[in-house]
Amino acid sequence: MEEDYYSMSGGSEEEEDCYSSDREDDSIYGLTNEDFDAQSGAPSKAPYSKVITRESLLAAQTEHLRRVMDLLSVREHHARALLIHYRWDVDQLIAAYVERGKSCMFAEAGVTVVEHVDLDPPETSSTVMCNVCMDDVPAKDVTRMDCSHSFCNDCWTEHFIVKIKEGLSRRIKCMAHKCNGICDEDIIKKLVSVRHPDLAEKFDRFLLESYIEDNKMVKWCPSTPHCGNAIRVENDEFCEVECSCGLQFCFSCASEAHSPCSCLMWEMWAKKCSDESETVNWITVHTKPCPKCHKPVEKNGGCNLVGCICGQAFCWLCGGATGRNHTWSTIADHSCGRYKEDSEEKAEIAKRYLYRYMHYHNRYKAHTDSFKQESGLRETIKEKIANLEAKDSKLRDFSWVTNGLYRLFRSRQALSYSYPFAFYMFGDDLFKNEMTTEEREIKQNLFEDQQQQLESNVEKLSKFLEEPFDEYSVEQVMRNRMEVINLSVVTDNLCKKMYECIENDLLDPLQFTTHMIAPYQSKGIQKAVELTTGWDAQISSNNEFHEAADQFNGTGQASTSGTSDDSEQLSRKRPRKGNFATNLIDLNLPA
């Protein structure tokens, strides 16, 4: 498609120049516009997130189970118990294996591998006392778990049923007091299905869904009504994904995609917007309820005797009902002290806070609204293209229009969410102690410069896309086309820069908290693809294990335990991109 840009290369020198400079830009930021599917923005590269449907769930889980079974040569139920304990993180499991050794790791996870099967089973004629029902039962009706505790089958069954009903069945522990052993799932299924086939099925489903419930890299799609899918991401849980049902969401907090806001910021913002707490705040600060009709009354000037529309007069200072006889300084037969300094100050602070919120909210809202209106642009644009095509001119390629439109949507989104981000980044709610006032001012200026640049370019792009270019002459169309192409590239770069600024200059230096944002996706929120269930990806596991073991032994630092909070926090931050320093001013340097 890239060639399409040049397909009308009858154009002027100037245009060529312009292009080559664009190309340079592209190489700097590692960005190519070549594979836009302009309608949907779907990237053509292999995405890192996968859709797991009800059908592919088993395959996804089996993939992990196989690895562990091959790696440690254990049976499936042991592998599952281990994986559930390590939250389906095979790497962490391997690390524990290497560091703490097989027996310690198994004991922690409640897994006992019976090395050799009991060669002389108890005589079938004898009876055994079951320590739960306290009855003597025939030895053949007793089941011994891997942890070596035996109880009668009736008691085991009852225990399993109670646990499955409690919904705690992914790890059913042995009945013996203080035994950490996890019961063999095959025995559970066998025993429970005799009495309650439906519960056995439920148990099976719980085991299957453990892959989603107990796994931080897999989450249910938050669609309502639920589409039945789950999404698996690789490497980075701070990202935004699109399920095959079409819903786009933040993988980390399962609410709408909200970058460059962090999840916490977005949660606070959404709450703030929904409960209109500011309005309430304003009313409480600026009004007093009338002592007679209880309507909130605002004092718009004058002395401290306030008259409500219901006719009641009251003192503004204490809120008590009074008569109407008064002077500027006193109300007849009423004395409640003098006007208080601090209450005025409080009102002033609340007012400032409210205006600040309104500033950010208005802009957030304006861009969200524009985004909605521009969605209608898609249809108009199609019409315009159809009109131009009908004209039978030499213009044949219109990818610039659809690409421009897509870029407009993408940038508009980033822009609207950048306002709640700024509200919290430079406000007192979250980071009051993180920055000095001067620091904050410098950072705010830098950010706002970027934001404003982006804003003005987005508006320009919007303007050119809305022009009635289907009525233009060929030359005019070409001019419009150039503008749109230029602005598309510019806004994309500005978005990218804004995200980098947020990540590296604003969020990264935070001392006391860690805020992560989903990285900027030039091509839009990534669509998760259906998980393919082939086995070709199966690697020679022993090699893999030894490699891993070498690696862990070599660095000796891959510990999963005992990392201090500090290093944990650091490790949670994304490695900085190599080239960012060349693009951005380091705000940590003394000015």
Add this chain to the structure above:
Amino acid sequence: MVDFARVQKELQECNRDFGVSGIKVIPKNEANLTQLLGTIPGPLGTPYEGGTFNIDINLPDGYPFEPPKMKFATKVWHPNISSQSGAICLDILKDQWSPALTLKTALLSVQALLSAPEPDDPQDAVVAQQYLREYQTYVGTARYWTEAFAKASSLNVEEKVQKLVEMGFPEALVRSALESVGGDENLALEKLCSG
């Protein structure tokens, strides 16, 4: 459904070595084995020494696969026991319950809790604070509560007999009823009324 066969066996076994352990479990009502009354002696060398503590036991349907519900019927001053409701904070009565445990072992654990409070995981914050900050005051209060609430039955047993006889019950029956419920006047009355 509660496994009554097991409950019967537990009661027999528990009351068989009452002489050794001092721990007793009796049904509040012979017809209903889910409502029980447990009795434990205050451990020696603690402020609870000399007291006899009654514990209400309620067996859930899933017993023994679900833990029994226990709370103190006798008022007691202890960081892990609510001074208001008698609720007990003990792991084996919650998530650490195992079907292989019995009422007797559970009561033994409660008794052990009396000797070894865990103020870091309190049920009653007021008692726990006192335990940590003014240990001597705690000991005094706990001892006073033991005197006042856990010994009353032995001192006033004649008074109670008198009271119940005045209500119209035969004296022999009153004595045996009082004895079987550990001296609790109200429980004895309940028992007498239910026949």
